[in-house]
Amino acid sequence: MKIVAQRPESLTPAKFHYCPGCTHGIIHRLVAECIDELNMRENTIGICPVGCSVLAYDYFNFDMLEAAHGRAPAIATGIKRILPDRCVFTYQGDGDLASIGMAEIVHASARGEKITVIFVNNAVYGMTGGQMAPTTLLGQVTTTSPYGRKVEETGYPIRMAELLAINEGSAYISRMSVNNPANVTKTKKSIKKALQTQMKGLGFSMVEILSTCPTNWGLGPMDALKWLEENMIPYYPLGEFKVKEAL
Amino acid sequence: MKKVLMKGNEAIAEGALTAGCIAFFGYPITPSSEIAEYMARKFPLLGGTFVQAESELAAISMVYGGASTGFRVMTATSGPGISLKSEGISFLAEAELPCLIVNISRGGPGLGGIQPAQSDYWQATRGGGHGDFQIIVLAPSSVQEMLDFAMEAFDLADKYRIPVMVMAEGTLGQMMEPVIPREKVTQFIGKPWAINGCKDRKPNIVNTLHLSPEFLEERNHVLGDKYKVIKANEQRAETYWTEDADLVVVAFGLMSRIVKKAVMEVRKRGHKVGLIRPITLWPFPVEHIKKAAETAKMFLSVEISMGQMVDDVRLAVNGKAPVEFYGRIGMIPSPEEIADQIIKLAEREGF
Numbered sequence: 273m274k275i276v277a278q279r280p281e282s283l284t285p286a287k288f289h290y291c292p293g294c295t296h297g298i299i300h301r302l303v304a305e306c307i308d309e310l311n312m313r314e315n316t317i318g319i320c321p322v323g324c325s326v327l328a329y330d331y332f333n334f335d336m337l338e339a340a341h342g343r344a345p346a347i348a349t350g351i352k353r354i355l356p357d358r359c360v361f362t363y364q365g366d367g368d369l370a371s372i373g374m375a376e377i378v379h380a381s382a383r384g385e386k387i388t389v390i391f392v393n394n395a396v397y398g399m400t401g402g403q404m405a406p407t408t409l410l411g412q413v414t415t416t417s418p419y420g421r422k423v424e425e426t427g428y429p430i431r432m433a434e435l436l437a438i439n440e441g442s443a444y445i446s447r448m449s450v451n452n453p454a455n456v457t458k459t460k461k462s463i464k465k466a467l468q469t470q471m472k473g474l475g476f477s478m479v480e481i482l483s484t485c486p487t488n489w490g491l492g493p494m495d496a497l498k499w500l501e502e503n504m505i506p507y508y509p510l511g512e513f514k515v516k517e518a519l
Numbered sequence: 520m521k522k523v524l525m526k527g528n529e530a531i532a533e534g535a536l537t538a539g540c541i542a543f544f545g546y547p548i549t550p551s552s553e554i555a556e557y558m559a560r561k562f563p564l565l566g567g568t569f570v571q572a573e574s575e576l577a578a579i580s581m582v583y584g585g586a587s588t589g590f591r592v593m594t595a596t597s598g599p600g601i602s603l604k605s606e607g608i609s610f611l612a613e614a615e616l617p618c619l620i621v622n623i624s625r626g627g628p629g630l631g632g633i634q635p636a637q638s639d640y641w642q643a644t645r646g647g648g649h650g651d652f653q654i655i656v657l658a659p660s661s662v663q664e665m666l667d668f669a670m671e672a673f674d675l676a677d678k679y680r681i682p683v684m685v686m687a688e689g690t691l692g693q694m695m696e697p698v699i700p701r702e703k704v705t706q707f708i709g710k711p712w713a714i715n716g717c718k719d720r721k722p723n724i725v726n727t728l729h730l731s732p733e734f735l736e737e738r739n740h741v742l743g744d745k746y747k748v749i750k751a752n753e754q755r756a757e758t759y760w761t762e763d764a765d766l767v768v769v770a771f772g773l774m775s776r777i778v779k780k781a782v783m784e785v786r787k788r789g790h791k792v793g794l795i796r797p798i799t800l801w802p803f804p805v806e807h808i809k810k811a812a813e814t815a816k817m818f819l820s821v822e823i824s825m826g827q828m829v830d831d832v833r834l835a836v837n838g839k840a841p842v843e844f845y846g847r848i849g850m851i852p853s854p855e856e857i858a859d860q861i862i863k864l865a866e867r868e869g870f
Contacts, residue, residue, distance in 0.1 A: 314718040319584075329724045335714035337587055337725040340610050343580035346572065350584025350592070351714070353568040354542055358716055376580070379573035 280304035282313045284333045293486035293493025295450045296324060296392065300331055302456070303390060306464045307334070307359070310471075316359040317351055319344045321373075323365035324398040342373020345380035348387040359471060361388040367397045370406040370430050377436070381476045384441030388466045389478040391432060394485040395504060402488030406430045409503055414488070429507065433480045437513035443475030445514040449482035451500045455510070462512070474516045482508055522697040527665045528553035528595075530698050531621055531685065534669030535593050536561060539704045540619065542568035542592040544581035546600060549633045550689035551623035554595040575600040579607030579620075586616035587725045589713030591673050595621035597689070598639045599630065601647060608682055609648030613727040613742070615712075617676030619669060620654075620684045623692035626823075626849050634849055635688035637772060638824035643686050644801040644831070651739055653746050655683040655753065656800040658771040662696035670701060677708050679749055686800065688823060690851070691773050749802055756804035757796040760786065761811045764793030765870035766861060769808070769832050770821040771797045774851075778821050781857035790865045800828070808835035815840055817868060821857055822846040 279285065282304035290296045307316050313334050320328035322341035329336035339347050344362035352360040369377050369391050380387065396414055397403040403416040407429050411420040421429075433447040444466050448459035459481055466477035482504050484496040491499055525533065532554045535543075543558035555571065562569040568585075572578035578594050585592035596604065601622050611618060622643065626636035643656045655675050657668045665687060672683040714723045729735040759779065761767055770778040775796035782794045795811060797804045812818070817840050820829035826844040833842045845852065845860045864870075 315716045317714050317716065326728060329726055333722060335717050335723050337584070337714055338728055340580065340583075340606055343576065343583070343607070346577035346580035347584035347587075349570065349577075350542070350544060350581035350586075351588055352584075353570060353581075354585050354588045354590050354592070355715055375573050376577050379577065383570075 280308045282307045282333050284331055286330045288331060289327060290324065291487045293484060293496055294324070295483040298450045298456060299390065299392060299459070299481055299483065300328065302460045302463055303361070303363070304332065306460060306467055310464065310467060312359045312467070315357070316361070319348050319360070319362045321362070321364040321368040323368050325363055325365060325392065326399065328363055342368050342371070343376055344368070344373065345376040345385070345387065345389065349380055349383070349385050352385060352387050356386070359467060361390060361467070363390045364392070365398065366393045366395065366405045366407040370432050378439070381436045381439045381442045381478070384443070384475040386470050386473055386475060388470045390463065391478055391480040392483045393432070393480055393508065394483040395429070396485050396488045398485050398488055409507055431508060433478070433513050436478060439476070441476050442478070442514050443516035444469040444477040446512040447480040447482070447508060447510050449500065449505060449510055451482065451484070451497045469516065472518065474518055520700045522699055524695055525662055525698045526553060526693065526695050527662045527687065528623065528692040529557050530662045530666040531595070531669045532557035532561070533700070534666035535619060535673070536565070537666070537701050537703050538591060538670040538673040539707060540591045540593050540673065542585045542590065543594065544570050544572055544578045544585065544592065545594045545596065546572050546575045546578045548597045548600045550625060550692050551595045551597045551621065553692065554621060554623070575603035576606060579604040582618050583607055583611055583614070583616060586611065586618040587614070587714050589710035589715065593619035593621065595623065597623050597625050598627050598642065601639060601642055605648035608654065609646070609650050609652060610727050611682045612652035612654060613650065613738070614725050615680035616682065616725070617673070617680055618682050619672045619676065620682055622684060622686040623689055624686060625689050632849055633689065635690040635773070635851060636823045636848060637688060637774060638827065638848060639686065640800065640822070640824060640827035643684055644803070652742060653801055655679070655681055655749065655802070657683065657685050658798060658800050659685065659687050659691060660772055660775050660796065662691065662694065663698050665691060666698055666701065670704065675753065679745060681745070681749070688773050753799055754802045754804040754806055755798040756807040757798065758807055758811070759794040761793035761795060761815070763791050764811070765791045765816045766819060766865060767793045767795055767811045767815045768819045768821055768861065769795045769797065769828065771800060771828065774821060774823055777852065777854055778857055780854040781861060784854065784858045785861045785865070788862070790862065790870055792861055792865070797828070803831045803835065805835040808832060812836045812839040816870065817864065818842040819861065819864060820844050821852065823851060824848055
């Protein structure tokens with residue numbers, strides 16, 4: 273009998289706690305597959321954020337650290353500077369990375385820290401119950417923008433990939449989506465490229481991944497994927513925003 | 520070894536290097552910045568890591584990451600910086616990550632001033648951050664001790680898996696004194712909990728989230744038990760002339776040297792006065808104070824603050840004798856000023 277699919281070695285057998293239709297699970301698996309394929313499991317240190325993926329240390333089968341809210345890139349800096357041959361990545365949501373952790377992510381990128389950031393953007397604070405995020409779309413209803421996000425009150429959603437691509441220290445920046453099988457495949461390729469960028473010592477790398485939150489969006493899993501495609505992708509265009517030439 | 524003339528801030532940095540510190544993460548703030556500058560000069564030559572962080576929050580988070588690898592790492596700042604670092608210190612305490620945190624303290628509240636002060640005593644000894652935790656706090660009183668305590672801090676940090684703070688008035692950071700350099704530390708204890716890649720072992724996890732209420736309580740008991748052991752084993756103080764003292768003055772840091780001069784002067788004038796100098800601010804040297812309280816008729820806490828350590832002196836004296844306070848903030852009390860205070864009390868009480 274031939275094995276055609278199995279759990280990556282970089283994932284533990286623990287069951288994900290994520291809500292039905294949430295795409296965190298897909299992204300976890302993609303990260304794990306990439307680390308397996310690059311044969312780096314025993315050389316990898318992951319840092320999980322505060323947010324829905326706070327428990328990622330239960331799911332990834334390698335050394336893990338759980339960070340204070342938004343501080344993951346600074347913690348990754350501390351680890352990577354001391355252990356420069358290890359693969360160090362952070363896994364962060366939009367509140368963690370683009371709000372409370374804005375200084376840490378911008379400066380890690382500006383310094384060209386040789387770390388990889390997996391940035392999961394689902395346009396809402398998930399774990400705390402659906403509050404407005406810096407990436408919440410205009411008009412989007414959340415528990416703290418109950419009449420829809422208004423420009424006059426809260427300004428505009430932040431495009432992190434474009435913002436970080438400006439920094440010279442950024443070597444690889446992309447925005448991907450996991451809303452359909454073709455995009456899942458592209459996301460995996462991009463994650464692998466980001467990890468390779470780090471291991472080649474080229475600089476900072478980040479893959480922003482558009483993700484769903486059916487629970488807090490108040491949609492079924494299929495409708496959530498459709499909502500992502502129709503609303504998020506037009507505002508957050510997919511693609512590679514920075515690819516350092518040495519790649 | 521031959522004595523060298525050093526500035527306090529340089530001595531603390533040199534002590535850390537001698538203790539095997541391999542990384543410094545910090546943010547500039549007066550009057551501590553020379554520590555960062557010293558490390559910025561040294562580490563590129565020694566092969567260590569110096570990072571000037573974007574903020575105090577980032578600096579302590581870098582320490583969190585660095586300490587989790589098992590290597591000796593540190594940061595240095597002043598009171599306003601410790602306020603920001605309090606988030607990270609709470610995480611370090613719960614994750615039981617050893618590290619050195621230096622507070623070259625200045626006066627507050629708010630931006631306050633850059634003059635030396637001891638008004639971060641509560642902040643240092645009451646945790647500062649959220650949750651039930653303590654850190655060990657050492658208070659040097661000379662430039663030599665700045666170097667020595669930096670080294671001891673790393674040993675204590677590793678022994679108990681706890682962040683250790685060295686807290687000194689800004690004066691100690693800025694002044695120069697002759698210092699005897701120490702032998703370089705080359706022996707370190709193993710850290711099987713460190714995260715450095717899971718080759719040939721199960722993955723390690725550094726984490727402070729405990730969603731199960733039972734486990735959270737258990738974790739707090741683990742920390743609480745550790746703090747009890749530290750309280751029992753690590754209280755340190757210097758005592759002078761307390762055996763026959765009617766009045767015992769309590770003072771720490773550089774302040775204790777000024778008080779010592781005043782106490783010697785007052786003794787010459789025939790008053791029986793003693794001095795207790797706490798070296799560990801946490802654990803507070805309760806036993807030294809308790810012992811003195813068996814015979815002393817009065818205590819006086821002298822601080823460069825509005826009166827913070829005096830709380831701990833009162834708790835330790837436990838009603839056995841009255842506890843008075845004298846302090847200045849922004850200004851440093853002179854030996855004459857303190858001597859006058861002591862004599863005033865002695866004459867009032869008839870000692």
